Amino acid sequence: MAENQICDTLQIHAGSILGHCYEVVDLLGEGSFGLVTKCCNTETNEMVAIKVSKNNSEIMHQAREEITILKQLQCLDPDQCHIVRWNDFFFNKHLICLNFELLDQNLRIFQQERNIETLSIGEISPILYQMATALLHLSNIGIVHMDIKTENIMVVDCNQEPLTFKLIDFGLAKVVSSLKPSDYGQTTWYRAPEVMLGIPFNEAIDMWSLGIVAVNLATGHHLYPGETDYDALSYIIETQGTPSDSMLERGLRSHYYFKKQNDSSSGWQFKTPDEMGSPPAESRALNLKSLEEIEVVQKCDKEGLFVNLVTMMLQLDHELRIKPAEFLLHSFFNPSLTLHSVDKENPSSSPTNSSQTEQIQVEDQKETAIQEQAKDGWLKRLFRRIQGAFKRN
Incomplete structure (x- = not known):
């Protein structure tokens, strides 16, 4: 300034x-x-x-x-x-x-200043692991952040600690036990469907937002950039399908976006733009028919581990969404493991977490592996840039 x-x-x-x-x-x-x-x-x-x-x-x-x-x-x-x-x-x-x-830069500024559209798997791994670690500890004391987004994830020091990140801004945070279905939070692009629909919710909304962050970092685009909840829900439905009837039955605001058919067998139907009294909107640069279409990541994502993890983070039903303790045990964070503990056909399944104590004991070992993986990603990116400089000259 x-x-x-x-x-x-x-x-x-x-x-x-x-x-x-x-x-x-x-x-x-x-x-x-x-x-x-x-x-x-x-x-x-x-x-x-x-x-x-x-x-x-x-x-x-x-x-x-x-x-x-x-x-x-x-x-x-x-x-x-x-x-x-x-x-x-x-x-x-x-x-x-x-x-x-005083921390250094948030992820959005970090990408903008370096003209980086996407991050490699090695660069994304420590961000997700450390943010899930933050969510685990917040959950342990009954706190929900309510505003996870790239602007609220900071690089501690771009020069001295480029692989260390911290979660900031607890201005919207709440005690989980005090949450009510009518409560409203999160930035629209990162807002979980249960919040939009007025379904009783908990700290799982933070995992949804982190899933949106993960896709953003990997593809360079926002997954559901709706200006309104209706727009965001229409994008979610196009990519992930319609929320279940059981979800919609619990939503205080479901009737605003959906209409219930007289024929009980047909369930709920999403309202058209005309029925909502608003013109059709399309603001996506990334238009996916399914989460499996994150091809930018799959090209370097062995066995689809990243896509599998994101799918578990973005489960529409928050009761099926992966929890932080399970998240930290996912095979994505250990290159030596495969998806033998994760059911690829059923992304809502998750690795068995025997105890939280066991999870914490293995954190240091996994984080070391992640940092090594991340360093490799940074070195490869640097090498590509050096090559490009020689070619231009």
Whole structure:
């Protein structure tokens, strides 16, 4: 941010002092909630990220809710659990400021700045593994993130730790036990079908969103980029089929998008654009008739492990969706294994998880294998770029 650039709403600019010792160095991001600044602690010279909430009653309430969640997360090791470290909060006059560790770049910016459309399997593996690790620990303490997307997955340090990632932004996070079917969350493109339909939901919505992230990283395109829930549902149905009658029967909003046939044998039917009173919309760059058509990945995906994993993450029925503990045991994360423990004909099946303790004991061994696989992917990409440079010259 240029030194004279100012946030019109909050009147915060480079050189501003937040609290008693945090000097604003740069503006990292701005949204409806307020802004995130890069600050230097003038007493310790430590660089941190300060999230400043706008002086708005609704946003201030949300900030207080976020603090409540962040306090619950303090029982977790942020490095081992791959979640952002929260230091504390303070008031700058009437504004609530949240103090976090400073991370490098989110995945969207990381791809944009390097002009990378897709990542290799080796590069995707550590991202998914570490985010599933975060989801496992969040689930263990009964927290649902509610906003998993590429913008909320950060590279810790692109130079020193390019294979280490952390989950950020708990502004929409909730306690699972407090969730109600009428609750609404997630960015539309990453929103799980049970949320759209008003079906009682739980932390499985985070796994759905992570599945969408996985496809995005592997193909360079959003899978279901609907501007509305109706558009997104139409894309989901075209690729994965219609949700089951049992799902639709439980949805508070099912009648808004579907009509129930008088003939009980015909079940539910998705409404047409005319019936919805909206023109047909098509915003997909990636139009798949099934998840198996992710050919970009299959070309280098031995035995279809990635596609199998994504299919389990994107189960329409959240009760059949793979859970984090099962996810971390999937053969995709161990190149020496095959799909002998995964039923290819029934993607909803999952490896048997004997105990959570056993899963945690093997995490370090698997993560080492993943990092080696990822390094190989980075080296291959670098070699291809060097070759391209010589050819152009």
